[in-house]
Amino acid sequence: MTYLDFIEIKNLHFEYVNGRPIFNNLSLRIRMDEVTALLGSNGSGKTTLGKLIMGILRPIRGQVLISNRDNSKMTLAEIGSKIGYLFQNPEKHFFCNTVEEELGFALKFNGCEEAFIKNRVEGLLKEFHLEGLRESFPLLLSQGEKRRLAIATILINEPEYMILDEPTNGLDFERKRILVGVLRELTEKGVGMTIISHDHSFIEEIAHRKIEIHRGEIIYDQRI
Numbered sequence: 001m002t003y004l005d006f007i008e009i010k011n012l013h014f015e016y017v018n019g020r021p022i023f024n025n026l027s028l029r030i031r032m033d034e035v036t037a038l039l040g041s042n043g044s045g046k047t048t049l050g051k052l053i054m055g056i057l058r059p060i061r062g063q064v065l066i067s068n069r070d071n072s073k074m075t076l077a078e079i080g081s082k083i084g085y086l087f088q089n090p091e092k093h094f095f096c097n098t099v100e101e102e103l104g105f106a107l108k109f110n111g112c113e114e115a116f117i118k119n120r121v122e123g124l125l126k127e128f129h130l131e132g133l134r135e136s137f138p139l140l141l142s143q144g145e146k147r148r149l150a151i152a153t154i155l156i157n158e159p160e161y162m163i164l165d166e167p168t169n170g171l172d173f174e175r176k177r178i179l180v181g182v183l184r185e186l187t188e189k190g191v192g193m194t195i196i197s198h199d200h201s202f203i204e205e206i207a208h209r210k211i212e213i214h215r216g217e218i219i220y221d222q223r224i
């Protein structure tokens with residue numbers, strides 16, 4: 001039997017500076033080889049939970065373990081190299097002048113060879129219908145184009161796991177169908193993900209488990 005990796009949230013307490021508790025003793029275990037959907041109404045704490053797992057926010061009490069490692073003992077870069085994170089606001093991903101540069105940046109930074117980078121960038125431009133926009137300034141793209149580019153910048157790093165905060169927001173029917181295909185292919189290769197979403201049809205198509213939170217508590221947790 002192969003060894004299973006988990007993200008484990010243990011007795012998590014969190015509040016923002018204004019003092020209202022967002023999570024009060026939350027515990028949850030997520031398999032890293034499958035698709036977990038995280039649902040809940042606006043303000044229920046979904047994005048906050050994603051950021052706590054990524055180490056962008058730190059808990060007041062409790063722990064987040066990623067493959068048995070306490071994430072408070074990992075650097076942001078270490079967590080980020082293991083888990084690809086899609087911000088709810090895709091603009092947070094962008095800092096380059098063109099779509100092409102934005103996509104290739106991480107590989108270039110990691111010292112990959114030019115030909116390898118070009119190959120991967122071209123593949124993703126094609127897959128996400130961004131070929132005609134390669135010279136465009138990322139911040140001026142449409143909402144759906146920004147989301148597609150942000151997802152592509154995550155996939156280019158081939159993460160072991162992903163946390164995607166509302167990946168289908170702003171995507172049209174056809175682009176959503178393509179995204180389902182791309183994500184399914186990854187799950188078949190063993191890449192798991194947590195998908196934060198309000199998009200029920202998307203969730204039904206891709207998720208293995210559905211969790212709903214309300215005011216920081218789990219009110220629904222079922223395999224589908």
Ligand SMILES: Nc1ncnc2c1ncn2[C@@H]1O[C@H](COP(=O)(O)OP(=O)(O)OP(=O)(O)O)[C@@H](O)[C@H]1O
Pocket residue numbers: 016017018022040041042043044045046047048049088
């Ligand atoms: N930086 C912050 N400072 C103070 N309060 C915050 C901050 N970020 C979020 N909150 C509050 O924390 C609560 C949870 O927010 P969060 O963004 O996690 O909700 P969400 O479930 O992702 O909602 P949505 O579906 O609208 O994206 C909300 O009440 C929100 O107003």
Ligand SMILES: [Mg+2]
Pocket residue numbers: 046047048088165
């Ligand atoms: Mg959110």
